[in-house]
Amino acid sequence: MKNEKYINSIHRWGRWGSFGAIAFMVGIPIVACLIFDCFPSMKLVLQSGSGLLAMFIPIAISEVISYAPVLGSSAYITFITGNVMNLKLPVAINAIELAEVEQSTDAGDAITTVAISASSILTMAIIALGVILLVPLQPVLTLPAVKTATTYMLPALFGGLILGIFSGAAGKYVIKGKLLAVIPAVIIVAIMLALGVPLSTYQGFAIVGMIPVTILAAWIMYKKGIIKVEERAIKKS
Structure with a gap:
C-alpha cells in the first residue's frame, strides 16, 4: 500500500474496534452475572470452555492467516462482525472479480473494504428488521416450504464460492x-x-x-x- 497514513488509520481504528467488540462480548455476560448474582465457578468455566477453545482458537488463527491476503484492510470489520466463510469471504471475492482488480493491491483493498462494509451494514439492518418482524412473520417462517428452503442457503453460498474458485478470479x-x-x-x-x-x-x-x-x-x-x-x-x- 502506498498511502501510509490511510493504512495506519485502518490499523488504529481496527484495533480499537476489536478491543471494543471484545469488551462488549465479555462485558455483557459479566454485567448480567453481577446483576443476577449468578457467577459460575472457574472450574465449571474451564470444563465447559476448554473443548470449545481447543477447537476454535486454531480455527481463528487459520482464518486470519488464510483470509487476510484476500480481505486486506477489511479484515478488522470482517472478524468483528463474523460470518466470515459463509458471507464476508464470498462478498470479498465476488467484489474483486466484478471490479476486475488484483488481490493485495490498493484497488483490491479499497474494493473489498467497501464491499464488506456495505455487507456488514446490510446484515445489521436485516437483523434489526428481523427482530422487529419476528413475531408478525412467525406463521410464515414456520411453513414447511420456508423450512425446506432455508436448508439450502449454506450449500448455495458455498457452491457460489466454489464456482468462483474453479472459474478463476479476474485480474x-x-x-x-x-x-x-x-x-x-x-x-x-x-x-x-x-x-x-x-x-x-x-x-x-x-x-x-x-x-x-x-x-x-x-x-x-x-x-x-x-x-x-x-x-x-x-x-x-
Whole structure:
C-alpha cells in the first residue's frame, strides 16, 4: 500500500474496534452475572470452555492467516462482525472479480473494504428488521416450504464460492493448476481419517497444520513447473 497514513488509520481504528467488540462480548455476560448474582465457578468455566477453545482458537488463527491476503484492510470489520466463510469471504471475492482488480493491491483493498462494509451494514439492518418482524412473520417462517428452503442457503453460498474458485478470479494474471496444491493435504487428511484420528474434534489443529503443507506443495509445484502463473490475455473491444 502506498498511502501510509490511510493504512495506519485502518490499523488504529481496527484495533480499537476489536478491543471494543471484545469488551462488549465479555462485558455483557459479566454485567448480567453481577446483576443476577449468578457467577459460575472457574472450574465449571474451564470444563465447559476448554473443548470449545481447543477447537476454535486454531480455527481463528487459520482464518486470519488464510483470509487476510484476500480481505486486506477489511479484515478488522470482517472478524468483528463474523460470518466470515459463509458471507464476508464470498462478498470479498465476488467484489474483486466484478471490479476486475488484483488481490493485495490498493484497488483490491479499497474494493473489498467497501464491499464488506456495505455487507456488514446490510446484515445489521436485516437483523434489526428481523427482530422487529419476528413475531408478525412467525406463521410464515414456520411453513414447511420456508423450512425446506432455508436448508439450502449454506450449500448455495458455498457452491457460489466454489464456482468462483474453479472459474478463476479476474485480474492481470492467471494461476494454472493451483488446485493441485491441495492434493497433499487431502491425502494426509484421508490417511489420518483411515487411521481413526478424530479430526472432527481437532479440526482447528488440522486446518492450521495443513496451511504450511499446502503452501509448501504450491511452492514445490511452482518450481517444478506444474503450477504456472501466466499473464491474462487482454480482450480487445
